[in-house]
Amino acid sequence: MIVPPPETSSPVHATGASRLPHVEPAGGTFGRRETRLMTILLVARLEAAGIDHVCRVRNLSQTGMMIECSTVLAEDDRVRVELRNLQAVDARVAWARDGRAGLQLDGPIVIDAVLGTVPDSSAIIARTPRIAANCPTVLWHLGTLSASVLCDLSQSGCRILIASPLPRDSEVRITIPGLSPRRARMRWSNGESVGFAFLEMLSFAEVSAWQTDRSVRFASDRAEI
Known part of the structure; x- marks a missing residue:
C-alpha cells in the first residue's frame, strides 16, 4: 500500500526531470520498502478512462510513483503513464486526494533508464508529453x-x-x-x-x-x- 504524504510541498514550475533533495514524509511512503525511491519533477502523459492528460511525477521508485494531475482519479482506477523516453507503464491507483495520486506499477521499471542516465537510453530523444x-x-x-x-x-x-x-x-x-x-x-x-x-x-x-x-x-x- 502506498501511503500518501502530508501536504508539505509548494508549487514548482518545471518541465523536465530534476533531482531534488529527498525528504522522508512523516508516516513514511513506499520508499521505506524500496531503496531506489527518488524525489523528482518529471512531466509525463497520463491515460485514464480513455482520455490523455499531462501529469507531473513527484516521487518515483521501481514499483510505484506519486503524481500530480488535474483529472479526477479514484482508488483502483487503471491508468497508463508515458514517461519522457516514451516508455509506457501500466498501473493501479492506490490512493488519490487533493490533485495527487499514488500509483502501484504492474511491473518494476529501471529508474536510470526512465531518467535517461544509462547508455542504452542515450539514443532516445526526450520530449514533452503530447x-x-x-x-x-x-x-x-x-x-x-x-x-x-x-x-x-x-x-x-x-x-x-x-x-x-x-x-x-x-x-x-x-x-x-x-x-x-x-x-x-x-x-x-x-x-x-x-x-x-x-x-x-x-x-x-x-x-x-x-x-x-x-x-x-x-x-x-x-x-x-
Whole structure:
C-alpha cells in the first residue's frame, strides 16, 4: 500500500526531470520498502478512462510513483503513464486526494533508464508529453490569417492541420481557444499535419488547466479542414 504524504510541498514550475533533495514524509511512503525511491519533477502523459492528460511525477521508485494531475482519479482506477523516453507503464491507483495520486506499477521499471542516465537510453530523444486535441485554431503568417485544426498539444509545441503548406522554419502566430496566442516556428510537415515549436513554452499550469475543458479541447470536426 502506498501511503500518501502530508501536504508539505509548494508549487514548482518545471518541465523536465530534476533531482531534488529527498525528504522522508512523516508516516513514511513506499520508499521505506524500496531503496531506489527518488524525489523528482518529471512531466509525463497520463491515460485514464480513455482520455490523455499531462501529469507531473513527484516521487518515483521501481514499483510505484506519486503524481500530480488535474483529472479526477479514484482508488483502483487503471491508468497508463508515458514517461519522457516514451516508455509506457501500466498501473493501479492506490490512493488519490487533493490533485495527487499514488500509483502501484504492474511491473518494476529501471529508474536510470526512465531518467535517461544509462547508455542504452542515450539514443532516445526526450520530449514533452503530447495530449490529443480536436480544436479550431487561427494561424497568422506574413499578414494572412487562416483556419486550422489543432491535433495535439504539448508545453513545447503542437501539431495542426493546415490547408496550405508553409516553408520549413516559417515563423507564425497560433491562436488556440483558451490559451493566449503563441509565436511558433514550423519544424516538420508530412503533407497533411505540420509540427510547430513554440518560441516560449507553455507552463505546466496552463496546459493542465486547458486540458480539463473538453468543450474547447475537442470542439471541432477535423473533416471540415
